[in-house]
Amino acid sequence: xxxxxxxxxxxxxxxxxxxxxxxxxxxxxxxxxxxxxxxxxxxxxxxxxxxxxxxxxxxxxxxxxxxxxxxxxxxxxxxxxxxxxxxxxxxxxxxxxxxxxxxxxxxxxxxxxxxxxxxxxxxxxxxxxxxxxxxxxxxxxxxxxxxxxxxxxxxxxxxxxxxxxxxxxxxxxxxxxxxxxxxxx
Numbered sequence: 620x621x622x623x624x625x626x627x628x629x630x631x632x633x634x635x636x637x638x639x640x641x642x643x644x645x646x647x648x649x650x651x652x653x654x655x656x657x658x659x660x661x662x663x664x665x666x667x668x669x670x671x672x673x674x675x676x677x678x679x680x681x682x683x684x685x686x687x688x689x690x691x692x693x694x695x696x697x698x699x700x701x702x703x704x705x706x707x708x709x710x711x712x713x714x715x716x717x718x719x720x721x722x723x724x725x726x727x728x729x730x731x732x733x734x735x736x737x738x739x740x741x742x743x744x745x746x747x748x749x750x751x752x753x754x755x756x757x758x759x760x761x762x763x764x765x766x767x768x769x770x771x772x773x774x775x776x777x778x779x780x781x782x783x784x785x786x787x788x789x790x791x792x793x794x795x796x797x798x799x800x801x802x803x804x
Contacts, residue, residue, distance in 0.1 A: 620719060625763040633690075633713045636700050641691040642710075642717045644761035649688055653721070656684035661722055666715050671708040682711060689714055720763035743769060750775075 623629075630643040645653045659678050663670050675682065679701065686692050690710070700706060715722045747757055747765075750772045757765065 620717065620763065622767060625720070625761055625767055628761050628764070631713060631717050633710065635692055635696070635710050636703065636706055638693070638696055642713045643689045643691075644763060645689055645718050645721060646758070647760050647762055647765050648758040650721075650762055653685070653688050653718075656681045656688070657721065660685075660711065660715070666712060666722065668705065668708050668712060671711045672704050675704040675707050675711075679707075682707060685714055686710065689718065718762065720761075720766050746772060 620629075625644070628644055630641040633640055633642050659674060659681055660666075660671070663674070683694070683697060686697060687694070692710070743765075744754065744757055747768055748754060750768075752768065760768070
């Protein structure tokens with residue numbers, strides 16, 4: 620999904636059996652529940668109809684939970700077609716597509732164990748609040764947009780730090796007049 624899809628909190632239309640439904644993005648405030656339901660699906664090596672179909676029978680209650688959070692699918696319609704594993708697998712694949720920020724496989728980073736353990740959700744929220752976001756707005760953001768805002772704020776901070784470093788270097792090596800000229804430019 621592109622950035623505007625994430626930013627506008629858009630959804631995708633999907634046809635489940637014979638009913639048109641919406642597949643929505645997960646909101647940050649619902650992420651805990653979503654993660655509980657999606658955990659077994661996220662552990663898959665790859666996402667395809669075949670790999671998901673193999674999970675449908677054993678994970679049907681978790682899939683129902685996912686659908687309740689991110690689709691407009693009527694529970695009675697879902698229950699009527701519970702035996703149609705291919706249709707359910709297609710729906711789960713669409714949920715993965717719309718919420719790819721959550722299901723994307725994370726790259727291993729070379730950070731120390733203490734650095735990873737010290738970072739919390741509160742740190743992420745405070746970081747965005749420090750950049751001008753309001754707590755209520757953060758909670759209602761789609762998770763994908765939340766990650767993009769964090770990424771953009773980090774890039775902005777890196778640029779600011781680089782600018783400070785350049786200014787300090789110039790200040791240390793320049794005469795007073797040259798430094799003032801640099802600042803004005």
